[in-house]
Amino acid sequence: MENTADIVICNATVVTVNPGFDIIQDGVVAVDNGRIKHVGGPGSFPADAAGEVIDAKGGILMPGLVNTHAHLPMSLFRGLADDLPLEKWLSEHIFPAEAAHITPANVQTGTVLSCAEMLLSGTTTCCDGYFYEDAVAEAVLRTGIRAVLGQGLVDFPTPDAPEPEKNVDRAAEFVQAWKSRNSRIMPSIFCHSPYTCSADTLQRAKQAAAAAGVLFQIHVAETQNESALAGIPVGISPVKHLADLGVLDENTLASHCVWLNAVDISILADSGAAVSHNPESNMKLASGIAPVPALIHAGVPVGLGTDGCASNNNLDMFEAMGFAAKLHKAATGDPTVMDAETVVRMATIDGARTLGLDSLTGSIEPGKAADLIVLDTRRPHLSPIYHPESHLVYAVRGADTMHVMVDGRVLVRDGRLADMDVGEIIARAAETGAAIAQTDTRKS
């Protein structure tokens, strides 16, 4: 039937993020069988033939946000230790907490907590990398969110892999197990970094990812001394090192990329690799300021990410948008860089592109997955409205999220999780957190 739909959303300011960045006043979007069927102006689709009509009440309807870099289980370490030198933070707090508490059960507790937070703040697709990624995937699957999930690997023993030499094979097995299981879960391989993975590990892991046709992820150039840490010869940058190893291509996502020189930017652009920008984490850990306007200018696809909750300390992509927009204005002295449209694209379609998902999600166009969010703009801090894209970057907060759907399934309705028990999620996080606090060395 041409004019029927499962859901029609009406009375919305539709920020499509299509190639023309069209914004439709009093727009209508029809969703059928999990896909966007129609996008148009007022009255352009008959609401009476819809299974359900959602009245956006004049709010903003936009593509769900794409968080291109997170470590979902680490929400359990949110605020465990802040304001410390990186080395002390890692070696005295995060690593011991991981060694003592990272079990498949706790990984699932943290993952569900993170998915709840992300959905409630408008994120419909996330990209993760951690240990016990099979447990992460089982937990993510139950929440309904869309996710790229990377099995993490390093060259030393971890809670989930006491024999590092088997890491690449295990990651490849994870990919095979999840490759075709559910269309919302895309498995991936995540080499932690050039300083925790040898050249051999990096190449074998990339080959395994390439053979399976999945995303290869890696932290790159997060801190200034990464080449030294990695034992890379003086004068060779981490990006050059990875390029020489052949691991940079269109299916590689390089996270952070703070310490890049002009040659690195050219290498990235030529390779087709994408970058995940994590402004809040880079600022909080004093890692530095990534040259994002230059990367965009060079044609590198750049998505936005929050990083894990241990270094942010939240997963609110609207907050990340505000930081991305403002940080680079301060860093460059140019108030015109990272304008609102650029930042909205980075948090949606460009993020989807970095994950290889831009034909599926990241914009409101007929045929794409119905990954949609509705923001309640009937609030003092969003009044008046002149330019919707400005509000998305400079005024909207995650808490303004009213409705969220992924693949046409409503996961948040009227600001509440539709199918998850938020009280139970919080109670389990508190219980696990109490155990983590017991073994941590810092006392409040």
Add this chain to the structure above:
Amino acid sequence: MENTADIVICNATVVTVNPGFDIIQDGVVAVDNGRIKHVGGPGSFPADAAGEVIDAKGGILMPGLVNTHAHLPMSLFRGLADDLPLEKWLSEHIFPAEAAHITPANVQTGTVLSCAEMLLSGTTTCCDGYFYEDAVAEAVLRTGIRAVLGQGLVDFPTPDAPEPEKNVDRAAEFVQAWKSRNSRIMPSIFCHSPYTCSADTLQRAKQAAAAAGVLFQIHVAETQNESALAGIPVGISPVKHLADLGVLDENTLASHCVWLNAVDISILADSGAAVSHNPESNMKLASGIAPVPALIHAGVPVGLGTDGCASNNNLDMFEAMGFAAKLHKAATGDPTVMDAETVVRMATIDGARTLGLDSLTGSIEPGKAADLIVLDTRRPHLSPIYHPESHLVYAVRGADTMHVMVDGRVLVRDGRLADMDVGEIIARAAETGAAIAQTDTRKS
């Protein structure tokens, strides 16, 4: 009666921000006659003798936030024009909009809108500077918020003052009219800047403020070329210029202070003047990064501010706290600067100090005004909790504000304005915004 109180708040994690920064688990605070009567642990005050008991439900109870720099009516220009060079933004958008639309009635519409936003996001004291400050004061008074309100003055004609030569006298009259009218309204005189006020204006305005014993406010060193703009001799900084004129003392609040050299910092410290730090505005306008850790180290009282909504674009002090904490870590390369406790103090007691109000508000201590907020922590993005002060800076959002009281009067209850019609406030803002959009040159 020793053990009676108007209101008892129980079941709260009390972040007192007292000199020892004590945090009381399962704490109780009693409020009587607008003042804090008691602060203690569980069961330390009998709830049955209270007129009302507020159950904080395990949330955080803290002093209301102090926003040390805002232009309240400018919420009407929120998002009117972003991502533009400063000069173009001002001359093509903000100044024309002010010339066409700043009337006493519109000033009140914007002020009430701003007060609603501030109260809903946990701010109980604000410091303003604008035109038609008498209208601002009338509007603020009705909302119940505490405010320092500065009549703005410049050496050219403005909507409220066509004869600039009478500006200082008019500002002095405003101060006299409001000096004793209501204990929550503290009048002030706000010279716009060294480049819009002559030496003579600055000195006469400061003398008028000093004679009345009120705060003298001024924007200082916001942009790099301010000395040139002000026609100050080469080699003389804006701070030195103001010090030479004798306008810097304990009753002066210098806003922004981005472009300071080491001598400027010493001058400020020696003078006793205080600084309002506005990280989001400075970043968004690409003004630069204020040397806040150095100012604090030198002993300068530094408060936090949002600046007006035309350059932020919101009044959320929790967001400002996150920016302040992270910006200076990135700028200095030191993740230990601007730790959570420092930033919480900056947003509360230190802000109150910059306004001369620290004996009255900014901490939870017996005898002080009951300017209190309760945050709902039963939310995924605030779970788990290890260190409450960390959450206040890195995870809490303004929307987590559950209850707000000023002088013991509950102004926000369960996240809603108790005595203001938010629908009407938004409708009036939308109506005024529509008129402003009609005359603006940028079309969406």
